[in-house]
Amino acid sequence: ERHVPEIIDVTYTDGSNDTKWCSRDFPWTKNLEINNKRVFGNHSFRPNQREIINATMSGCDVFVLMPTGGGKSLTYQLPALICAGITLVISPLVSLIQDQIMNLLQTNIPAASLSAGMEWGEQQEILRELSSGNSKYKFLYVTPEKVAKSDSLLRHLESLNSHSLLARFVIDEAHCVSQWGHDFRPDYQGLGVLKKKFPNIPMLALTATATASVKEDVVQALGLVNCVVFRQSFNRPNLWYSVVPKTNKCLEDIDKFIRENHFDESGIIYCLSRMDCEKVTEALQKFGHKAAFYHGSMDPAQRAFVQKQWSKDEINIICATVAFGMGINKPDVRFVIHHSLPKSIEGYHQECGRAGRDGQSSSCVLYYSYSDYIRVKHMISQGGPGQGPTTMGYNRLASAGRILETNTENLLRMVSYCENEVDCRRFLQLVHLGETFDSTNCKKTCDNCSSSRSLIDKDVTLIARQLVALVKLTGERFSSAHIIEIYRGSLNQTVKKHRHETLHLHGAGKHLAKSEASRILHYLVTKDILAEYVKKSYLYGSVSSLLKVNRSKADAILSGGQTIIMRFPSAVKVSKTSKSGAIPAKAPLKQTTFTPLMTHAPSQDSILSVTLYTAL
Ligand code: ADP
Ligand code: MG
Ligand code: ZN
Numbered sequence: 001e002r003h004v005p006e007i008i009d010v011t012y013t014d015g016s017n018d019t020k021w022c023s024r025d026f027p028w029t030k031n032l033e034i035n036n037k038r039v040f041g042n043h044s045f046r047p048n049q050r051e052i053i054n055a056t057m058s059g060c061d062v063f064v065l066m067p068t069g070g071g072k073s074l075t076y077q078l079p080a081l082i083c084a085g086i087t088l089v090i091s092p093l094v095s096l097i098q099d100q101i102m103n104l105l106q107t108n109i110p111a112a113s114l115s116a117g118m119e120w121g122e123q124q125e126i127l128r129e130l131s132s133g134n135s136k137y138k139f140l141y142v143t144p145e146k147v148a149k150s151d152s153l154l155r156h157l158e159s160l161n162s163h164s165l166l167a168r169f170v171i172d173e174a175h176c177v178s179q180w181g182h183d184f185r186p187d188y189q190g191l192g193v194l195k196k197k198f199p200n201i202p203m204l205a206l207t208a209t210a211t212a213s214v215k216e217d218v219v220q221a222l223g224l225v226n227c228v229v230f231r232q233s234f235n236r237p238n239l240w241y242s243v244v245p246k247t248n249k250c251l252e253d254i255d256k257f258i259r260e261n262h263f264d265e266s267g268i269i270y271c272l273s274r275m276d277c278e279k280v281t282e283a284l285q286k287f288g289h290k291a292a293f294y295h296g297s298m299d300p301a302q303r304a305f306v307q308k309q310w311s312k313d314e315i316n317i318i319c320a321t322v323a324f325g326m327g328i329n330k331p332d333v334r335f336v337i338h339h340s341l342p343k344s345i346e347g348y349h350q351e352c353g354r355a356g357r358d359g360q361s362s363s364c365v366l367y368y369s370y371s372d373y374i375r376v377k378h379m380i381s382q383g384g385p386g387q388g389p390t391t392m393g394y395n396r397l398a399s400a401g402r403i404l405e406t407n408t409e410n411l412l413r414m415v416s417y418c419e420n421e422v423d424c425r426r427f428l429q430l431v432h433l434g435e436t437f438d439s440t441n442c443k444k445t446c447d448n449c450s451s452s453r454s455l456i457d458k459d460v461t462l463i464a465r466q467l468v469a470l471v472k473l474t475g476e477r478f479s480s481a482h483i484i485e486i487y488r489g490s491l492n493q494t495v496k497k498h499r500h501e502t503l504h505l506h507g508a509g510k511h512l513a514k515s516e517a518s519r520i521l522h523y524l525v526t527k528d529i530l531a532e533y534v535k536k537s538y539l540y541g542s543v544s545s546l547l548k549v550n551r552s553k554a555d556a557i558l559s560g561g562q563t564i565i566m567r568f569p570s571a572v573k574v575s576k577t578s579k580s581g582a583i584p585a586k587a588p589l590k591q592t593t594f595t596p597l598m599t600h601a602p603s604q605d606s607i608l609s610v611t612l613y614t615a616l
Contacts, residue, residue: 049071060226062203062230063224063229064231065208065231065232067233067236075206076170076204077104077139086130090143090171091142092185097142101141110136111139113141116143123152124152127156133165135165148191178213178214180410183326192223236352236353239445240445242363251284257365261363266330267355269284269337270338270351272339274297277319277321280319294324319339325350335363337364340376341373341414343414344413346410366418368418373411377411380411409481417432422448424442454570459563466505468554472549473503478546479544480532480545487508488509489508489510519566525547529553532545532548
């Protein structure tokens with residue numbers, strides 16, 4: 001029998017809606033403002049900066065979600081200056097740490113770092129200086145494996161703490177803690193030791209990307225207590241989003257797109273593999289673009305050289321794997337192209353976010369094909385770089401299966417994003433990041449909102465009712481992907497095992513394309529009729545995102561008191577790739593009464609979905 005894992009509930013307070021944090025009457029307010037001007041040369045605070053600083057200075061654990069470029073560094077650098085003692089900053093990459101230290105030195109603030117590459121003697125020297133009682137350093141930057149592997153560091157922290165010289169822990173790029181995140185680093189999981197050893201030292205976790213599940217996972221793993229969460233909108237109004245079918249003329253399409261829209265401008269093309277990076281680069285060079293590639297098998301000096309060339313506009317286009325990105329600060333990136341399917345929506349959002357830092361309009365184009373889905377899925381199951389199970393130092397086999405599952409689910413969500421031809425791209429991304437967005441505010445800056453194709457309103461009340469009933473009937477313990485499997489009549493093992501519970505609803509939605517069924521299900525989540533919640537299991541050390549019914553809103557649906565109308569493309573496309581040779585007829589779609597979707601003929605979508613479905 002299935003073991004029901006133990007559940008922990010996580011509680012937070014929402015800092016963004018609490019007026020006490022914007023007060024200017026804290027004992028440190030004056031000092032803060034003076035230092036912000038004098039040391040950092042800033043005339044004011046950016047949104048949430050003052051609030052975050054006040055919360056962390058008050059001794060609270062704080063979780064910050066702020067888009068890249070929003071000014072997260074200041075929220076710990078200022079407190080570090082005006083507090084006694086040392087601030088320990090954990091950052092994932094040596095290159096990021098070097099950047100930060102250089103910036104601090106430019107403002108005449110001495111900062112130290114420890115990393116695996118340094119001489120033992122040099123490291124001891126720094127630790128001695130820090131413990132000396134009148135250290136010139138206010139900051140110690142370290143990579144996460146230092147915390148996990150250096151007893152010497154922990155001993156020095158203990159000694160600092162016993163002299164009240166340990167001011168604060170800062171976890172930068174905190175999403176790296178989570179298996180759900182797109183940048184999982186096993187060593188980040190070891191950071192839980194800090195709160196265990198030093199429960200009274202305030203912790204500040206910062207990230208530019210986190211879904212609800214990632215956030216919960218991070219809070220759990222770090223052991224944050226009654227944490228105050230600050231978040232602000234992740235919408236980027238100056239970015240233009242579109243998804244384009246990827247054909248075998250993809251490289252010509254990319255060339256044409258750049259030539260017509262961004263010739264000689266700066267851009268990034270994200271590719272799946274090292275080989276792809278090199279192939280795309282070569283093709284673009286032939287087309288007359290100044291392009292270079294960047295990936296993990298190049299040596300660091302080579303990579304640094306390419307990045308520098310690109311920063312100085314000696315080359316325009318960098319064709320890179322996702323290894324290229326964190327800490328890239330080029331303001332005038334005019335386009336981010338995805339040559340293949342990203343692994344998750346938050347990863348995609350983050351990668352697109354590297355365009356248009358200067359606020360000028362910029363394009364994000366994703367080339368989507370079903371075969372890329374298979375490729376990425378294969379890579380994930382092989383445990384590609386950063387995919388958890390085979391990552392160095394990570395040996396908790398119990399979790400490995402779960403990582404695979406979450407990665408696959410993240411990928412499936414990305415697929416349904418690409419296959420969605422109706423909803424606003426901003427809406428889809430932001431909903432995934434836990435934010436509501438009114439699509440009318442997109443103002444036709446995504447392909448779906450600016451599409452001239454005609455849409456038709458359809459009544460999906462019956463489907464909605466069945467989905468809600470299914471979630472309820474199965475005891476609110478499955479993910480949305482799993483509910484869709486049951487609804488569409490999957491015969492896989494887990495679905496079969498619980499078949500008796502689902503009765504007539506197993507397969508009730510088999511006439512629906514997978515993308516349609518998920519769209520309706522996700523719509524119910526955005527309408528608060530269903531809700532996603534996170535379960536954390538002590539046993540497996542994992543989190544899962546599951547669906548539950550919001551009773552107050554669901555009753556109206558279940559009792560038939562509410563109708564649900566959604567938009568769908570009105571014309572059925574003829575699939576060129578259909579092997580059966582069947583030409584789908586254009587079945588008339590009724591507008592007011594319920595019509596089962598897609599019973600008439602397979603659209604390209606449903607062919608994709610059927611293949612997708614059997615591939616699972
Ligand atoms: P993040 O870590 O959120 O991506 P950074 O901390 O690197 O962002 O800050 C991005 C840029 O914004 C930096 O150049 C920083 O100097 C600048 N910045 C931060 N806060 C302010 C402020 N209050 N006023 C003006 N510039 C600021
Ligand atoms: Mg930062
Ligand atoms: Zn839109």
